[in-house]
Amino acid sequence: MDIFPEERPVGSGFCGGEDAMEEAARIAERAGPELVDINYGCPVNKVVNKGAGACLLQDVDKMVRLTEKVVKAVKLPVTVKTRLGWSDQTKNIMEVAERLQDVGIQALSIHGRTRAQLYKGPADWTLIGEVKNNPRIHIPIFGNGDIDSPEKALEYRNRYGVDGLMIGRASIGAPWIFNQIEALLRHRRTPATANTGRPRGCRSRTL
Numbered sequence: 001m002d003i004f005p006e007e008r009p010v011g012s013g014f015c016g017g018e019d020a021m022e023e024a025a026r027i028a029e030r031a032g033p034e035l036v037d038i039n040y041g042c043p044v045n046k047v048v049n050k051g052a053g054a055c056l057l058q059d060v061d062k063m064v065r066l067t068e069k070v071v072k073a074v075k076l077p078v079t080v081k082t083r084l085g086w087s088d089q090t091k092n093i094m095e096v097a098e099r100l101q102d103v104g105i106q107a108l109s110i111h112g113r114t115r116a117q118l119y120k121g122p123a124d125w126t127l128i129g130e131v132k133n134n135p136r137i138h139i140p141i142f143g144n145g146d147i148d149s150p151e152k153a154l155e156y157r158n159r160y161g162v163d164g165l166m167i168g169r170a171s172i173g174a175p176w177i178f179n180q181i182e183a184l185l186r187h188r189r190t191p192a193t194a195n196t197g198r199p200r201g202c203r204s205r206t207l
């Protein structure tokens with residue numbers, strides 16, 4: 001959990017399904033990030049079978065209870081990442097968003113798929129937009145799923161009105177995508193790129 005200065009701002013993410021989450025949050029806080037983020041979106045069996053990650057989408061009362069404990073356990077802002085719901089028949093993100101906001105989370109990132117979908121099919125941003133436009137919701141809403149270019153980032157940000165975007169797979173092997181998107185969103189232009197798509201003058205850190 002070492003944090004390099006050039007990485008800031010940093011959110012430390014963790015998942016869990018039991019009271020140990022409070023301790024995890026305190027450990028995450030001690031590492032000195034800007035915020036701690038609870039992952040209620042992870043769909044993999046080894047996580048879900050332990051009652052963690054997206055599993056909590058099946059028990060919103062428990063999700064809310066655990067989140068409230070984490071919010072009270074740390075001084076840092078607590079944010080949450082999750083999915084639309086457990087399955088197509090149980091898309092409960094609107095209830096999840098309202099209730100987690102009520103117990104004090106400070107931002108919500110929504111992956112536009114259900115747990116049952118895993119990574120199959122295109123992400124559906126419709127419900128993400130509905131959560132953002134819910135007049136009850138005042139915390140920032142971040143949209144996530146299938147953003148893989150600055151142009152798509154701009155299009156989806158404008159179409160669904162989200163406060164921010166979360167990018168996963170498109171950044172693997174191409175971490176400069178964040179600079180490229182930021183340049184387009186802020187200045188409506190893409191930085192000059194070499195053949196690799198890497199912006200000129202963008203230094204990378206060797207790991």
Ligand SMILES: Cc1cc2nc3c(=O)[nH]c(=O)nc-3n(C[C@H](O)[C@H](O)[C@H](O)COP(=O)(O)O)c2cc1C
Pocket residue numbers: 013039041081111144145146147166167168169170
């Ligand atoms: C290898 C891998 C690891 C991931 N790890 C996390 C994680 O630790 N926490 C989290 O919230 N999401 C994690 N995700 C999910 C992504 O944040 C994101 O929700 C998902 O990949 C869809 O967005 P994308 O289309 O931009 O990739 C992971 C995804 C992948 C492919």
